[in-house]
């Protein structure tokens with residue numbers, strides 16, 4: 279029985295990222311075409327093939343950025359406490375899966391009571407829901423509810439978001455704050471209205487000229503809330519990912 283449950287343990291790299299790479303390895307010289315179809319990761323995806331391609335091209339980057347961000351925050355404090363995860367513009371819920379993976383890797387044991395996945399692409403959201411359900415084999419989230427909110431950010435209302443003041447909230451903004459199709463002021467107001475108590479924000483983003491929205495998002499909260507333990511990093515990360523140009527796993531930036 280032990281052997282079976284060990285083999286069944288779903289981890290992000292082996293069970294989500296690598297299978298999508300295998301599905302996409304046939305992509306030939308038209309890499310640029312694929313990246314354009316995905317709008318360089320920002321598209322609201324409408325087919326399963328594009329969902330696979332998104333994970334194959336960006337899943338490794340996102341995993342390493344998130345893992346680094348999680349490491350820079352003190353998640354020890356969540357051990358044994360009730361946690362809500364809210365994954366904004368979640369796509370296929372990679373950030374939630376990577377966070378659970380991070381807890382497993384580091385033997386952290388919060389009690390995840392609810393997971394809210396917010397995403398306008400129905401197909402990406404459903405795949406995300408399925409990935410998260412696979413991760414629910416772990417005790418830390420076995421009892422959690424998973425709620426899907428199939429909406430664009432600007433269409434959200436407080437009624438879509440259920441939260442308890444006593445729980446710690448972890449908000450995941452993985453490569454979404456820089457997407458310019460929604461209002462940061464509106465999002466800020468919604469978060470203030472809907473999530474009372476202790477809130478932790480993890481925001482990752484492509485660097486360069488797209489980071490101005492990240493600064494704006496931070497400024498909105500620094501003017502309205504008490505912020506502590508702020509960590510900002512633009513350090514490059516060198517990790518192994520599948521690189522379609524060389525068709526191998528390479529250490530790249």
Ligand SMILES: C[S@@+](CC[C@H](N)C(=O)[O-])C[C@H]1O[C@@H](n2cnc3c(N)ncnc32)[C@H](O)[C@@H]1O
Pocket residue numbers: 319320321322323340366367368369370371372373397398399402429430431432451452453454457459460
């Ligand atoms: C770069 S992807 C990030 C997806 C996911 N957070 C991740 O880390 O893989 C951008 C996501 O934003 C979603 N999106 C685009 N416009 C949006 C909007 N106005 N409101 C909410 N989500 C939006 C897309 O559907 C896509 O899933």
